[in-house]
Amino acid sequence: MILNFDFNGASTSSLSSAELEALRSAYLESFPADEQRPWEQILSPMAEEFRFVPICDQDEALGFVTLWVLGKVVYVEHLLTLQQSRGRGLGTRVIESILEYCGERTLVLEVEHEGASDMASRRIGFYRRLGLSIQPIDYLQPPYTSEGAAVPLHLMCSKDLPLSDLEQIKADLYRYVYRAEID
Structure with missing residues (x-):
């Protein structure tokens, strides 16, 4: 398997409409409704910090990752691998690449x-x-839409961080990713 993805200049232009539809369908099936960003937002550049990164093996779409580059933090919003691509170590390779x-x-x-x-x-x-x-911080994911509900989640990080850094990360996620006020 030869994975192709570019965390800096990724786009949907390399994907066919059938591949985009397969990714959309898998996304809607894989994530609870309150943890889904509207698909149209995922495909449109929302902010300079946002990246939609298709995961491809040569010319075949296997999934995608959405991430935000926020200063000293890279936040993975969604990681999806298509059903037929699971169990082959793809998720591990993607996370290892993101860590790199x-x-x-x-x-x-x-x-x-x-x-x-x-x-x-x-x-x-x-x-x-x-x-x-x-990480040892209370965290509530704000709703993506006015009809959505907040979701109690945990933050996981590649480094153990002091509470002050975690509070800043939480504030940045609320501000940039969710466009919400911190509670």
């Missing part, structure tokens, strides 16, 4: 609470095996 891309920056992502479901527990275990850890 981060350099000295901290990788941050949100996860459901460990007891929320078997999948949530497996996901947390996956990220732990890659060196991330749950």
Whole structure:
């Protein structure tokens, strides 16, 4: 498998309409409604800090990652691999590549609470095996839409950080990613 992705200049231009539709369908099926950014926003450049990165093996779309580069932090908003691409180490290779891309920056992502479901527990275990850890901060993901609900989640990071840094990361996520006021 030869993975192709570019965290700096990624775009949807290399994807066919059928591939985009397959990614959209998988996204809508894979993430709870309150954890979904509207698809139209994902495909349109929202901000200079935002990246939609298709994950491809040569010319075949296998998934995507959306991330935000926010100063000393790289925040992974969504990571999706298509069903037929799972179980082949793809997620591990993508996270390892993102960690390499981060350099000295901290990788941050949100996860459901460990007891929320078997999948949530497996996901947390996956990220732990890659060196991330749950951070000791209360975190509530703001809703993406006016109809959506806030979701209690954990922040996981590639480095253990002091509470003051975690509070700043939380404020930056609320401001840039969710366009929300911090509680």
